[in-house]
Amino acid sequence: MSDFDVTAADSIDLDRLRRFVAVAEELHFARAAKALRIPRQALSATVIELEEELGTRVFVPGASPTQLTDDGTALLARARDLIRVREQADREQKPDAPASLRVGFVPGVTVSKWARIWGERLPDHPLEVVGVTQGEQESVLREGRVDLCFVRLPIDRTATNAITLWQETPVAVVQKDDALSLLETISPADLATETIQDSADLDQAVDTLALVAAVGGAAIMPQSIARLHHRRDLVYRPISDTEFTEIALAWPAGTDSDLLEEFVGIVRGRSANSSRGGVAEPEQRAAAPARKSAAKKPAAKKPAPKKPVARGRKPARRGR
Structure with missing residues (x-):
């Protein structure tokens, strides 16, 4: 039985613990490194240093796929608690910070257009754009790491709201x-x-x-x-005659907020002056053709009068 004291993790830098948690949750070094946006070698080095500092193995050596040891499982629970306590303390220390929105996106989705519009309309509310792996598109919503996420269908709809945006070729x-x-x-x-x-x-x-x-x-x-x-x-x-994949914007059911609704409206193409309900804009578009058809057509020009032909004169004869 291991004599590992899990409280030793309390003295470890939280950034290093976050790296460990990423690997422990993914059980895949390459995917965790991509999610953290760091080189895989740097992530492996962090885990090695962590094991040396704690004096125990947190991952089973040589296991494929990656597996946690019993001490690693205990460390994961402790690390999550430490990270949650620190994040809560950080939030309490910044009560006056402006409300922000975190939006995730899976590979292949480009969000720069909507981020730009958000910055123009709501400059006082930061928008944090977070790249997520395809495999974690549902877990980031479930765990509250993002408020909304551009996902690739299918997803579990039982606890998630989603609007389908486009199909992928x-x-x-x-x-x-x-x-x-x-x-x-x-x-x-x-x-x-x-x-x-x-x-x-x-x-x-x-x-x-x-x-x-x-x-x-x-x-x-x-x-x-x-x-x-x-x-x-x-x-x-x-490829012809095959199924399309679909991209949707999803968020956890029951988490609607003013900022969330604003972002959904931006993605749907709602103008800055239209209502959140999205009714005014379609009505305006439908009324446009009526105004166009009601416009008066310019009066047709009258044909120019023909010049009178002189009578009693014979036309001059051309020379032979």
Whole structure:
């Protein structure tokens, strides 16, 4: 039985504990490093230093997939408590801070347009934009790490509100010299003889595309992901007669707020002067054609009078 004293974590810097928690929750170093936006090597070094400082192993050595030891499980619970207490204390120390909104987005979604509009309309309320992995799109909402999140459907709708925004074109990614690269659009029949590489985990799209570049075959994924990880040695072509993926804006049910409604309105294209209910704007658009049809047409110009022809004169004869 381990004699590990979990209270030793109380003296560890919270940033290091947050890195440990990220790995412990993902049980995957690469995904955790991407979520933290730090190199994987730096994350591995932090865990090694943490284990040396605590004098115990927090992850099972050599385990695949990554697994927590019993001491690691105890440390995870303690680290979460310490982080929660610190965050609560930070919030209480800043009571006058302006209300802000945290918006997450999965890979392939670009939010710069809406962030710009938000900054123009609500400059006194900071908007924090957070990139999240595909695998954590629901957990960030459930755990309150973001207020809203651009997600890729499907998601659990039982405790989540969501509005579907657009469909993503599915594409097949192949080597540049593959025969399929000569086609403008690929059909499922064209892929029948191809080796289809597993691309279900979009968080590992970089590795999937590297596999296609190395051994060939095709990877099927949303066009936005193919663009995000574009490689010069690969091309992607749209696939006909196949299912589309959908992007939606989601937030936890029962967490509506003025700022949340403002952001939803911005994404829906509501103007700054329209009501939050979104009724005024469609009515204005519907009334526009009526005004146009009621406008008076300019009076038609009268034809110019014909010049009178002189009578009694014979027309001059042309010379022969």
